[in-house]
Amino acid sequence: MNAVNAARAAQHKHKDSPQPAAALAATPCCIVHVDLSRVSLRHSESQRDSQRDSQRDPKDCLEETAKLARSAGLSLQVLARHTFVVHRISAATLIGKGQAETLRTLVERQGIEVVCFDVPLGVLQQRNLERALACSVLDRTALILKIFAANARSQEGRLQVARAQCAWQKSRLAKAWQHLERQRGGRGFLAGPGERQIELDRRTLETTERGLDKKLRKLDARRSLQRRARRGCILTALTGYTNSGKSTLFNRLLALPQGMRQAVRQQPFLTLDTKIARWRDASRTPQDSSGATLLLADTVGFIADLPPFLIDAFNATLEEVVQADIVLHVRDIAASDSAEQKHEVLRVLQRLGCKGRIVEVWNKIDRLAHTQRHATLCAAKSCNAVPVSARSGEGCEELQRLVLRA
Numbered sequence: 001m002n003a004v005n006a007a008r009a010a011q012h013k014h015k016d017s018p019q020p021a022a023a024l025a026a027t028p029c030c031i032v033h034v035d036l037s038r039v040s041l042r043h044s045e046s047q048r049d050s051q052r053d054s055q056r057d058p059k060d061c062l063e064e065t066a067k068l069a070r071s072a073g074l075s076l077q078v079l080a081r082h083t084f085v086v087h088r089i090s091a092a093t094l095i096g097k098g099q100a101e102t103l104r105t106l107v108e109r110q111g112i113e114v115v116c117f118d119v120p121l122g123v124l125q126q127r128n129l130e131r132a133l134a135c136s137v138l139d140r141t142a143l144i145l146k147i148f149a150a151n152a153r154s155q156e157g158r159l160q161v162a163r164a165q166c167a168w169q170k171s172r173l174a175k176a177w178q179h180l181e182r183q184r185g186g187r188g189f190l191a192g193p194g195e196r197q198i199e200l201d202r203r204t205l206e207t208t209e210r211g212l213d214k215k216l217r218k219l220d221a222r223r224s225l226q227r228r229a230r231r232g233c234i235l236t237a238l239t240g241y242t243n244s245g246k247s248t249l250f251n252r253l254l255a256l257p258q259g260m261r262q263a264v265r266q267q268p269f270l271t272l273d274t275k276i277a278r279w280r281d282a283s284r285t286p287q288d289s290s291g292a293t294l295l296l297a298d299t300v301g302f303i304a305d306l307p308p309f310l311i312d313a314f315n316a317t318l319e320e321v322v323q324a325d326i327v328l329h330v331r332d333i334a335a336s337d338s339a340e341q342k343h344e345v346l347r348v349l350q351r352l353g354c355k356g357r358i359v360e361v362w363n364k365i366d367r368l369a370h371t372q373r374h375a376t377l378c379a380a381k382s383c384n385a386v387p388v389s390a391r392s393g394e395g396c397e398e399l400q401r402l403v404l405r406a
Contacts, residue, residue, distance in 0.1 A: 026077035029069055030112045032103065033061045033083040034095065034119045056304070058083045060337040064304070065118040067243075068143040071267045073150040079110050093132060094125045100132050107133050116143060120307075123172045141168060141307050147269050148310070154273045156219045156317070161272075163212045164313035166205050171309070173198055173205075220316045227323065233293040236279065236403055237324035237356070239349070241341040242268040242301030244332040245363040249390035250298040253400065254279060262298055274299050274320045279403075294403070297324065304344045311348065321349070324356040326403060331360060333376060333387070334367035360385040361399060366392050 035058065062081045069076045084099045093100050094117070107115065114136045121129070121139040129137045145165055152158040238246040247262040247270070254277055263270055279296040297320045311318070321327060329345060331338055342360075349358070362380055365373060366389040380387045386402060388395035 026075045027114055028079045028110065028112050029076040029114045029116060030080040030082065030103075030107065030110070031062050031065050031069060031078055032115060032117050033058050033065065033081070034117060035083060035085045036089070036119070038085060038087050039089055056337050056340050060335075060340075061118050065116060065140065065143070067268055068140070068147060069114075069116045069138075071150075071269075072138075072143050072146040074114070074146065076114055076116075080106055080112065082106060090125075091122075092124065092128050094119070094121060094129075100129070104133050107135055114138060116140075120305075140305060144269070144303070144307065144310065148272060151269055151272050156216070157272045159212055159216050159219070160313045160317065163209065163216065164307075164310045166209045166212065167309035167313065168307070170202065170205050170209075173201055216316065223316060223319070230295065233295050234326070235276075235295045235297060235320070235324045236326040236328060237297040237299055237321045238328050238330055239299050239321050239345065240301060240330035240361075241332065241345055242303050244301065244330045244335075244341070245390045246301060246330045247271050247298055249328075249330055249361070249363060249388070249396075250275070250296065252390050252393055252396055254296060268303065269301060271298055272300050272314075272317075274317050276320070279400075297321075302345050302348045304340070306344075306348060308351075311351065315352075318352055321356075322352050322354055324354075327354060327356045327358045328361050328399075328403075329358050330363050332364050333362040334364040359402065362387045363390050365389050366394065 062083070066078045066081065069078060082103065084095050084103075086095055086099075088096070090096060095103070103115070106112065112135055115129070115133055115138070117137065117139045119139065120141045121137070126137050126139065145161070145168060148161045148164065152161045238250055240246055243266060247264050251261040251264065256277070262275060274297055276295055276297045279294040299321055300314060300317060327349070329342075329349075331342055331345075335341060360383070362376065362385050365376060365387045368376055377387055379385075386395060386399045388399055390396070
């Protein structure tokens with residue numbers, strides 16, 4: 001039973017019960033952090049990329065994956081967290097045999113039904129782990145895709161998520177049917193049931209991809225027309241790590257009425273669709289000193305080890321960041337791994353080919369202790385960053401003046 005079915009089964013169990021919604025049982029879940037920093041042998045490209053994340057504090061990695069699990073729409077309740085240090089990657093299960101047995105004991109003792117790994121897993125690794133643990137297994141990529149699918153609201157957002165899911169499924173086809181025979185005996189090449197099923201699935205996915213690409217090209221053409229209509233305007237884009245407060249800052253800077261504000265919750269990837277609006281300063285004039293109209297864009301957030309195919313699928317949406325004249329890199333300066341988050345965002349911006357001027361905005365200074373706050377404000381001056389609190393509004397006027405002078 002996969003994770004979706006497990007969660008639905010837990011919900012169906014109480015479907016006819018008169019208990020209130022708050023009393024419904026969630027699916028027990030365990031979060032596993034895999035430290036790959038000590039791996040010396042060759043391993044897959046996706047897992048090699050995840051090795052960068054091993055430099056972060058394991059507690060931060062576990063907490064981030066727990067947030068992803070709680071936001072994936074599967075009614076998961078995190079009951080346990082565990083870290084494994086891997087010296088040699090197992091092609092069968094990623095972690096070692098003894099580590100798998102340790103995890104199996106933990107799963108049985110606490111009644112865990114879903115185990116979430118914070119690294120990408122191969123098809124065979126996921127299948128073998130599910131057999132060894134006797135429960136459902138999800139990797140980081142699957143969690144992110146489920147969150148994107150749950151939060152996609154616009155037609156373009158849903159198409160982009162579907163395109164990313166096709167790319168992910170295609171990358172896993174080679175091993176998906178390895179349990180079936182790939183060849184038969186006889187003269188020449190005679191495909192077995194495994195090979196035939198792979199080809200059938202590949203053709204189905206390719207047909208779906210072509211249909212999605214056609215629809216996305218039409219939407220991209222419409223977006224290009226909108227960009228032409230904005231010629232002569234100065235576009236400022238908010239970007240940054242997910243949950244850094246971009247949408248809260250967007251609402252604060254624009255002073256939007258309640259019905260027009262971006263949704264704000266402590267949930268990763270809540271904003272998937274780019275929203276652009278006129279930026280009005282304190283004098284209610286949406287022009288800078290040269291008379292050009294100022295626009296502000298709120299964009300999708302990034303996260304460590306964001307799958308490349310997901311970035312490619314949302315390329316049209318992220319184009320607003322590439323085309324922006326000013327990029328406001330919003331950082332959660334109160335986060336313990338703020339420096340690592342900055343590195344991940346800059347890596348994605350470099351991949352996108354961002355050419356605009358990047359201004360660092362150090363958000364959530366209201367969450368800092370007094371001594372830490374003083375040191376942060378001094379550091380912001382030395383590196384030309386703008387400290388703000390999107391929640392209280394502190395520093396936002398200075399940020400407005402900086403953009404108006406640009």
